[in-house]
Amino acid sequence: MLAEWLHPALVLAFGALPLAVLQGRARQVWQLALPLLVLLLVAGLEDGARVTLELAGLELVPLRADGLSLVFAWIFALILVIGNIFALQVDDGAQHVAATLYAASGLGAVLAGDLITLYVFWEVMMIASVWLIWRRRRQAAYNAGFRYLIVHALGGMLLLVGIIAHWQGTGSLAFDAFTAGGAAFWLILAAFLINAAAPPLHAWLPDAYPEATVTGTVFLSAFTTKTAVYVLARGFPGTELLVWLGVFMTLYGVTYAFLVNDIRRLLSYHIMSQVGYMVAGVGLGSALAISGTAAHAFTHILYKALLLMGAGAVLQMTGRSKLTELGGLYRYMPVTFLLYMVGGLSISAFPLFSGFVSKTMIIEAAAVDGRGVVFLLMTLAGVGTFMSTTLKLPWYTFLGHDSGLRPTEAPLNMRLAMGIAALLCFLIGIMPGWLYAILPYPVDYNAYTASHLLKEMQLLLFTGLAFFLLLGVLGGKDKLSLDLDWFYRVPGWRALAGIRNGLAAIDGGARAAFMRRFHAAEAWATHLRLSDWPLRSWPIGSMAIWTAVVLALLLLAGLGG
């Protein structure tokens, strides 16, 4: 009841302000107290809670709590606590304010019951999150942040136009499932898919996330894409296009994850891949698939944060993030390594870890639906996930050859945050019942059947066999892998520069032509003045004579007077 009047997103947004001025211990205390307060407020939200208000003749629903929105609200509040523990040592008020406002807008978006409220939080999310990239304070981050901003601004614009079209078409601003067809449907779907990092406008994610600050990437991995999954599940369940787009994302992400050298970029491609499972789940649209999507979003936020915290700890302690420059760190960062592996086993759906109880729900939903190709392709993506996230990255970072790096272990608060995330991954894995209890639809699914266990173990063990047989050719390459952002970073940029240069040339040419004509006119006037030519013409010459005559007469008359 209290949370209905104290909207968790607004409490968080206003609570972010003191973080700009608080210093030292006071800032750290507030950094922990605020997310805990918000977690309590979310815990106080009851299924069915709803707040409405009228503004300028529009009926807005700034808060709507139901089965679907509450799953996301829970995990957003939870990851904010963990992320803030991880970021306790960061002495940068701007980052803390940005992270908190970003979380507030994510929370506001998943609790929004109308499209205007959703749009406002959607845009705040973009503006707040870009600061987590820019605060890395290096040129590459600044450039990536601008590209991120431009792509998301395009998404925001599509969303606004779509909302206006939807309002004009239906007279309603309620945020519920959209009716298929029409401009509004496609515009809003496109806007949501941009935030979900669906191809072809997905490259903002692996471009920007690895450039963000060590702690910023953890927050970034949690909110934008998962808010997109939520709005897709709310607005577009059962849309066939999403099944295939999601499957494509799972495979695109794992393939590119193999190609990149930067460990945080590798994990970023796996965000895209894992979100692909969720997008496909939304497309399948059955109760099992939607619940599986919500469950997978919940577990994914935890294990992905854990993986990025591990990679971030490596970056912070060594200053390196390339596979080709890392290796042998398990002796110096053993706790980080072990906790990272919990995240790796979770994302790979290893039995006893969280991904096993959520990802298999979506794959099972495809099987129940009789979609053999979807089932096989999702399983194949699981093979790729295990190879690159759980085998390749840790092998070439923590094991493998000795890179000569001698870092110290990550600070206590970072280990604590990773430890909490790892513990939750394990607890969800062994006791999925409490996760299943908060899903949007009742779940009649048991991940721990002998058949599931046997198939999953075959999948993981034989993927591992292939990996170790080909270990010699799987190391990172000190190369850059072009993605579709190349189109706007190279030819797009050249086209813009060409247009700019063309306009500058037209402008310069027009100015030069004007000046040439001006100088010619000036020279002509000078020439006329010097050549006495005017006196050669009869009208002007006679006028001059008569003027001289009149003046002479006036002079004579004057003298006579």
Next chain:
Amino acid sequence: MNAVNITAKWLEALVKRGRLLRWLMLGLMAAVIVIDILKPAKYSRFPWDGIPAFTALYAFAGALVLIGLYKAIGYGLVYRRADYYGAADDDNDNASGGSQDAG
């Protein structure tokens, strides 16, 4: 001795027993295959549900396909030098802890 050192020693002990772990893994692989052959299939939703060890074969072949695919895409299409977009995109950060061996 703190938790970090204990964990490091424990990991070191595991790494030293790499050969044993490898045999354990191979044994486990054999076990799951044998069980899958002996155990009647629970599902018959797809044609492959009744094929013993299908998932193992699919995973192994799938891993090889994915590796071949990424190599082909990498060398055939998308790999460029690390500073392709400019040197600023290829810098390292400063480390906050530890050092690097000169050798």
